[in-house]
Amino acid sequence: MASLTLSALGKRFGAVRAVDNLDLQIADGEFFVLLGPSGAGKTTTLRLIAGLETPDAGQVAMDGVDVTAAHPAQRDCAFVFQQYSLYPHLTVYDNIAFPLRSPLRRTDEAAVKRKVDEIAALLHIEDKLGRKSTALSGGEMQRVAIGRALVREPRVFLMDEPLSSLDARLREELRVELRRIQRRLGATFVYVTHDQVEATTLADRVATLEAGRLLQVGAPQRVYTDPDSMRVAQRLGSPAINLVPSAWFDERLPRTAHWVGMRPEDVVFNDPAGVRCRVLEHSLVKHLLVAEREGGELRATVMLDHPLAAGTEISLGFPARQRLYFDSEGRRLRSAAGAREALTSEAV
Amino acid sequence: MARIRLQNLHKAFGDFTAVRDTSLDLEDGRFVVLLGPSGCGKTTTLRMIAGLEYPNSGRIELDGVDVTWRRPRERDVAMVFQLFALYGHMNVRENLEFPLKNERLTRAEIKRRIEAVTGILRIEPILNARIGTLSGGDRQRVALGRAIVRQPKAFLMDEPLGTLDAEFRELMCVELRRLHERLRTTTVFVTHDQNEAMALADHVVVMHKGDVLQADTPDGVYNFPQNMFVAGFIGRPAMNFVPLDTAVAPGHVEVQVGAAAITVPRTIDGSAHAMLGVRPEHIRLDDTSSWRGRVVQTEYFGAHWVVTVETLAAAVKVVAPKQSCPVPGATVGLRPRAERIVLFDKATERLLASETTRQHREALRHG
Numbered sequence: 270m271a272s273l274t275l276s277a278l279g280k281r282f283g284a285v286r287a288v289d290n291l292d293l294q295i296a297d298g299e300f301f302v303l304l305g306p307s308g309a310g311k312t313t314t315l316r317l318i319a320g321l322e323t324p325d326a327g328q329v330a331m332d333g334v335d336v337t338a339a340h341p342a343q344r345d346c347a348f349v350f351q352q353y354s355l356y357p358h359l360t361v362y363d364n365i366a367f368p369l370r371s372p373l374r375r376t377d378e379a380a381v382k383r384k385v386d387e388i389a390a391l392l393h394i395e396d397k398l399g400r401k402s403t404a405l406s407g408g409e410m411q412r413v414a415i416g417r418a419l420v421r422e423p424r425v426f427l428m429d430e431p432l433s434s435l436d437a438r439l440r441e442e443l444r445v446e447l448r449r450i451q452r453r454l455g456a457t458f459v460y461v462t463h464d465q466v467e468a469t470t471l472a473d474r475v476a477t478l479e480a481g482r483l484l485q486v487g488a489p490q491r492v493y494t495d496p497d498s499m500r501v502a503q504r505l506g507s508p509a510i511n512l513v514p515s516a517w518f519d520e521r522l523p524r525t526a527h528w529v530g531m532r533p534e535d536v537v538f539n540d541p542a543g544v545r546c547r548v549l550e551h552s553l554v555k556h557l558l559v560a561e562r563e564g565g566e567l568r569a570t571v572m573l574d575h576p577l578a579a580g581t582e583i584s585l586g587f588p589a590r591q592r593l594y595f596d597s598e599g600r601r602l603r604s605a606a607g608a609r610e611a612l613t614s615e616a617v
Numbered sequence: 618m619a620r621i622r623l624q625n626l627h628k629a630f631g632d633f634t635a636v637r638d639t640s641l642d643l644e645d646g647r648f649v650v651l652l653g654p655s656g657c658g659k660t661t662t663l664r665m666i667a668g669l670e671y672p673n674s675g676r677i678e679l680d681g682v683d684v685t686w687r688r689p690r691e692r693d694v695a696m697v698f699q700l701f702a703l704y705g706h707m708n709v710r711e712n713l714e715f716p717l718k719n720e721r722l723t724r725a726e727i728k729r730r731i732e733a734v735t736g737i738l739r740i741e742p743i744l745n746a747r748i749g750t751l752s753g754g755d756r757q758r759v760a761l762g763r764a765i766v767r768q769p770k771a772f773l774m775d776e777p778l779g780t781l782d783a784e785f786r787e788l789m790c791v792e793l794r795r796l797h798e799r800l801r802t803t804t805v806f807v808t809h810d811q812n813e814a815m816a817l818a819d820h821v822v823v824m825h826k827g828d829v830l831q832a833d834t835p836d837g838v839y840n841f842p843q844n845m846f847v848a849g850f851i852g853r854p855a856m857n858f859v860p861l862d863t864a865v866a867p868g869h870v871e872v873q874v875g876a877a878a879i880t881v882p883r884t885i886d887g888s889a890h891a892m893l894g895v896r897p898e899h900i901r902l903d904d905t906s907s908w909r910g911r912v913v914q915t916e917y918f919g920a921h922w923v924v925t926v927e928t929l930a931a932a933v934k935v936v937a938p939k940q941s942c943p944v945p946g947a948t949v950g951l952r953p954r955a956e957r958i959v960l961f962d963k964a965t966e967r968l969l970a971s972e973t974t975r976q977h978r979e980a981l982r983h984g
Binding site for chain 2: 436437438441445465466469470489490493494505506507508532533534552553554555556570572574576
């Protein structure tokens with residue numbers, strides 16, 4: 270397995286800067302997630318790492334060696350895509366064995382069998398090896414596609430939204446599995462997703478991208494509790510963070526605070542000192558309360574036993590300790606106390 | 618507007634029973650979601666309502682009229698397969714007019730209907746725009762508009778959001794729900810996605826292997842699942858099932874799991890072999906509890922952690938607040954909220970009545 274260094278990496282397509290001056294250090298054995306909306310440059314970054322695209326500027330290094338000019342084959346990355354591309358005429362066994370039988374690699378059949386069996390056990394598809402790949406369910410097909418990447422023992426795994434075409438239950442199952450496999454192998458994973466749940470549950474570190482630029486990089490807990498900007502605060506967390514104008518607060522706030530951010534799980538339900546608002550909808554199942562005040566929406570995570578009717582007047586509290594302040598440009602304002610707390614939480 | 622009644626509907630394909638002797642009473646003006654895993658019979662049920670399949674036996678009534686053997690276009694229902702199939706070379710108005718011209722309506726009637734739908738969907742400014750120039754959100758509205766202009770008695774939708782990405786699907790759910798609140802046209806919507814179902818439905822019909830297991834409000838299927846399948850299918854992370862050490866008799870307020878005593882709502886039914894069901898969000902980590910286990914996995918979700926705890930009786934998932942997550946290997950106590958616990962018979966997988974579950978009635982009649 271290898272470490273990766275991207276230095277001042279840039280790639281344009283016509284007028285669009287798909288990747289813009291990107292610097293990233295990915296450690297050997299790290300599960301690294303690139304998170305962002307479509308058009309953020311996540312997939313282009315993966316393709317630049319794999320050597321499927323040539324950068325206009327900057328450098329890609331593996332284990333400290335510049336590979337910017339190297340062929341994809343020399344870089345030896347394994348790619349897993351959202352749409353599992355299996356050979357429909359081959360069995361599961363032959364699909365997984367395929368990379369081993371490439372003329373470049375030439376493995377004897379006994380070794381192929383040993384390797385395929387090992388991978389199949391890891392992915393819990395031992396009993397499916399004899400089947401045609403078309404006879405599998407979506408989740409099984411994606412397992413086989415992952416298996417085909419694992420069997421090669423590449424230097425780096427590159428995964429482009431591998432779970433997003435699966436249903437909720439399978440996604441949950443494979444998510445846990447992927448993490449387990451990555452730990453077991455000690456492999457370097459670079460994993461692209463727009464799903465913040467995948468980012469927080471899978472990543473050792475997550476990089477948030479937007480419009481080709483890196484917004485913030487760090488451990489999920491750090492980025493979630495201590496975002497640098499409003500954009501990052503909004504990208505991570507479901508339901509999304511509340512952002513309300515500072516004018517809603519009577520007490521003194523930091524001088525340049527323009528927006529106050531509050532995670533829905535930190536909002537205090539029925540706080541007499543809170544802001545008055547009207548219920549828009551309340552889902553007992555999702556434990557989510559959506560309320561309205563001056564045309565703005567507020568979200569609160571609440572555990573209630575009975576639904577609140579739309580239109581009900583309530584008050585929601587924004588405890589000072591949990592507030593995140595942002596200036597008019599959306600930049601985070603960190604108080605001295607806030608910075609201290611962030612440091613302690615990181616130490617934990 | 619239509620009330621839809623299914624009576625003893627049965628459909629087999631060869632030796633595979635897709636829908637088994639199913640009766641269901643769908644109320645007028647409701648948004649009903651048929652929910653279940655693939656192969657549960659939800660799409661076959663919808664296709665029989667549409668007239669795209671005919672049952673082996675049974676009867677389908679639309680507003681009291683037997684339509685079981687009528688052809689699809691004699692039923693006045695609109696089947697929506699894919700909300701995104703628009704004609705790219707036409708503008709918005711032409712796309713909306715298309716189904717009406719096919720029905721050979723008068724020009725005046727077509728004009729009237731287009732005006733009505735334009736108002737509902739707020740698409741006045743884009744009526745002459747080409748489809749290709751529209752944003753995704755505008756396209757959704759136009760696609761919906763094309764189903765609405767026909768003014769059918771019911772909308773039948775077969776996984777219409779299936780091909781959209783997750784972010785877009787949520788927006789579309791909100792839009793569909795708002796639209797339904799304005800139009801109040803009976804809608805039958807098929808999906809395997811519980812999030813869609815919970816966000817859209819007045820009534821959720823959970824199907825499994827050709828049977829209707831529960832037909833209820835979203836709150837009803839979540840709080841009062843009538844059997845273990847529904848309990849495990851609705852809600853993520855899924856409900857925990859834990860086998861009891863001893864039999865349950867009527868009147869019990871405590872049960873034994875893994876050598877610990879757990880308080881439960883006073884039982885009405887009894888069972889020799891019962892399972893305790895409790896959702897991960899209804900368990901607290903509490904060191905004073907005698908129900909103990911070892912943490913084997915933690916997953917971070919930002920707003921909370923999901924902690925997997927190996928206990929004597931079963932592995933149990935717990936939603937823990939974001940501030941406090943135990944480390945793997947630690948020994949912890951589990952404290953479930955007594956009033957949220959449900960019990961099932963292990964053999965039949967059916968809910969055992971208790972003081973809390975007895976208060977609940979399923980919203981729709983089914984059989």
